[in-house]
Amino acid sequence: MSQSTFLPRSLADVLRLASVALxxxxxxxxxxxxxxxHHGQNVSPAFEGWEANEDGSFSLIFGYINRNWAEELDVxxxxxxxxxxxxxxxxxxxxxxxxxxxxxxxxxxPADFGDKEMDWxxxxxxxTEHAYGSLRLDYKLDNLVIASETGxxxxxxxxxxxxxxxxxxxTLEGETVRRVRVGQPVTLVATIADDGLEDEIKDSEARLAxxxxxxxxxxxxxxxxxxxxxxxxxxxxxxxxxxxxxSWFVFRMEGTGEVTFDxxxxxxxxxxxxxxxxxxxxxxxxxxxxxDGRWEVTVTFDSPGTYVLRGRADDGALYHDQDVTIIVxxxxxxx
Numbered sequence: 001m002s003q004s005t006f007l008p009r010s011l012a013d014v015l016r017l018a019s020v021a022l023x024x025x026x027x028x029x030x031x032x033x034x035x036x037x038h039h040g041q042n043v044s045p046a047f048e049g050w051e052a053n054e055d056g057s058f059s060l061i062f063g064y065i066n067r068n069w070a071e072e073l074d075v076x077x078x079x080x081x082x083x084x085x086x087x088x089x090x091x092x093x094x095x096x097x098x099x100x101x102x103x104x105x106x107x108x109x110p111a112d113f114g115d116k117e118m119d120w121x122x123x124x125x126x127x128t129e130h131a132y133g134s135l136r137l138d139y140k141l142d143n144l145v146i147a148s149e150t151g152x153x154x155x156x157x158x159x160x161x162x163x164x165x166x167x168x169x170x171t172l173e174g175e176t177v178r179r180v181r182v183g184q185p186v187t188l189v190a191t192i193a194d195d196g197l198e199d200e201i202k203d204s205e206a207r208l209a210x211x212x213x214x215x216x217x218x219x220x221x222x223x224x225x226x227x228x229x230x231x232x233x234x235x236x237x238x239x240x241x242x243x244x245x246x247s248w249f250v251f252r253m254e255g256t257g258e259v260t261f262d263x264x265x266x267x268x269x270x271x272x273x274x275x276x277x278x279x280x281x282x283x284x285x286x287x288x289x290x291x292d293g294r295w296e297v298t299v300t301f302d303s304p305g306t307y308v309l310r311g312r313a314d315d316g317a318l319y320h321d322q323d324v325t326i327i328v329x330x331x332x333x334x335x
Contacts, residue, residue, distance in 0.1 A: 036069055037067060037068055037069065038068060038069050038070040038071065039068055039070060039071040040068070040071070040125065041066070041067035041068045041071075041125065042067060042124040042125040042126075042127045042129070043064055043065070043066045043067070043073055043075075043096045043122060043124045043129075044064060044065050044067070044122075044129045044131075045062060045063075045064050045120045045121075045122045045129060045130065045131035046062065046063045046064055046065060046102075046131050047060070047061075047062055047120075047131045047132060047133045047134075047139070048061040048062060048063050048102060048103055048139075048141070048149075049061055049139040049140060049141035049145070050133065050134075050135055050139055050140060050141060051106075051140075051141050051142075052140075053108070055111075056111035057108055057109060057110055057111050058108070058109050058110075058111070058113060058135060059106040059107065059108050059109075060106065060107045060108075060109060060118050060133035060134075060135075061103055061105070061106050061107075061133075061141065062092070062104060062105055062106075062107070062120055062131055062133060063100070063101050063102040063103055063104045064093075064096060064100075064101055064104060064122070064131075065099065065100045065101070066096045066097060066098050066099055066101070066269075067099075068098055068099075069098050069099060070098060071098070072095060072096060072097055072098060072250075073095075073096045073124050073125075074094060074095050074096070074253060075094055075096070075122065075123070075124060076094055076254070077089045077092075077094060079121075079123075080121075080122070080123035080124075080128075081094060081121070081122055081123070082120075082121050083107060083118060083119065083120050083121075084118070084119050084121070085116070085118070086118075090107045091105050091106070091107065092104075092105055092120060093105060093251050093252060094251075094252040094253065094254075095250045095251060095252055095253050096124070097249060097250075097267075097268065097269045098269055098271070099269045099270055099271065100238075100269060100270040101268065101269045101270075102149065102150055102270075103146065103150075103319070107133065109135075113135060114135070115134070115135070116134070117132045117133060117134045118132070118133035118134070119131075119132055119133075120132075120133070143163070143165060143166065143167070143317075143318055144162070144163055146317070146318060147162070147165065147317035147318060150238075150240055150317065151238035151239050151240030151270075151279075151280060152240050152242050152316050152317035153317065161197055162197070162317075164195075164197060165195065165197040165315070165317055165318060166195055166197075166318065167313075167315070167318035167319055167320045168192045168193065168194040168195075168244065168313040168314070168315050168318070168319070168320050169192065169193040169194075169313070169320055170190055170191075170192055170246065170311055170312075170313035170320045170321070170322045171190060171191050171192075171193070171322070172188070172189075172190045172311065172322050172324060173189040173190060173191070173294075174188075174189065175324075176322075176323065176324050176325065177324070177325045177327070178324065178325070178326050178327070179326075179327045179329065180301070180326060180327075180328055180329070181328065181329050181330070181331055181332070182257075182301060182302060182303060182304055182328055182329070182330055182331045183300060183301075183302065183331060184300070185262075185298045185299065185300045186298070186299050186300075186326060187296060187297070187298050187299075188248060188296070188297050188298075188299060188309070188311070188324060189294050189295070189296050190246060190294070190295050190311055190313075190322070191293050191294055191295070192244065192246060192293070192295065192313045194244055194313075194315055197315075238270055238272065238280050239280065240279045240280050240316060240317075241279045241280075241284050241285070241286065241316060242315070242316030242317060243279065243285065243286025243287075243315075243316050244286065244289060244313075244314070244315045244316065245266050245279070245286050245287055245313075245314055245316075246266075246295040246311060246312070246313050246314070247265045247266045247267070247268050247311070247312050247314065248261055248265050248297050248299070248309050248310070248311045248312075249265060249268055249309070249310055249312070250307060250308075250309060250310075251308045251309065251310035251323065252306075252307070252308035253305060253306070253307045253308070254305045254306045254307075255301070255303050255304060255305020255306065255307065255328065256303055256305070257301055257302040257303025257304075257305065257328075258301075258302050258303070259299060259300075259301055259307060259309075260299065260300045260301075260302075261297055261298070261299055262297065262298045262299075262300075263297065264277060265277075265297065266278065266279065266286075266287065267279075268312050268314075279314070279316065286316075299326070301326065301328040303328070304328050304329055304330045305328055306325065306326070306327050306328070307325070307326045307328065308323055308324075308325050308326075309323065309324050309325075309326060310322070310323050311323070311324070
């Protein structure tokens with residue numbers, strides 16, 4: 001399994017990775033030059049884990065990291081963006097947003113998939129990388145794992161209500177295939193059914209913050225080994241603000257133009273910079289829930305093509321996706 005597919009499942013794994021990273025930084029002068037980039041870097045696919053389906057089949061879930069902070073890459077289905085075994089196209093994205101994008105798509109495999117592997121091959125910027133999906137037990141996902149790895153929960157921050165939280169359900173009004181012309185706006189309207197249990201997660205986060213403050217105060221005193229060992233880690237994942245919201249973004253595109261959303265959409269990728277319109281950004285606050293429960297966005301396209309837009313309903317911990325295909329025709333030239 002390539003390094004790009006490994007996700008730590010325990011604190012011990014994280015500590016081992018941190019130790020290796022520190023050793024590399026100390027030992028390699030070149031490591032100090034590994035800065036953030038806006039453009040020019042590649043996209044690495046990642047296997048997130050698997051879920052069991054009610055019919056006995058399984059869903060392998062993949063994501064990716066685009067190593068750029070600004071450049072969005074497009075890779076059509078084909079040898080440079082393919083899955084195997086099976087057809088090359090199994091629902092993977094062809095448009096890659098910046099930075100870390102978790103749980104981007106699912107590939108359903110049969111009940112007898114066994115110990116086989118699903119290989120997602122992705123070539124960008126002249127570099128080919130693989131993510132290998134399997135049914136290894138340590139990659140089994142549940143809602144609590146997903147909520148934790150997306151940053152909604154700290155280590156150990158769970159109770160009966162946070163474990164009972166279920167994904168919101170997104171319902172798109174109207175057709176899932178639309179036809180417009182360049183420059184012609186199209187309005188997408190959707191509703192979200194949610195259990196509201198993210199409020200309990202917010203309470204858990206508040207309790208974590210208080211525990212962190214208590215730990216910081218206690219750190220002023222020389223702790224005994226037993227006290228240090230009993231102190232739980234507050235967080236080893238990214239920190240995500242828990243708030244219900246809906247975001248539309250480009251998932252696939254056969255075109256070269258710009259897609260404009262009005263209002264600008266909350267980012268679905270982990271933009272941790274202060275001031276970013278992202279649940280992972282410091283001080284971010286979720287948008288108000290529409291009074292009538294109908295979330296609206298207007299989308300315009302400046303070039304012809306076929307675009308798959310994905311809507312993600314996110315309660316801050318769990319999510320639900322729906323797609324709409326927009327076929328954009330050129331502007332008719334007057335005769």
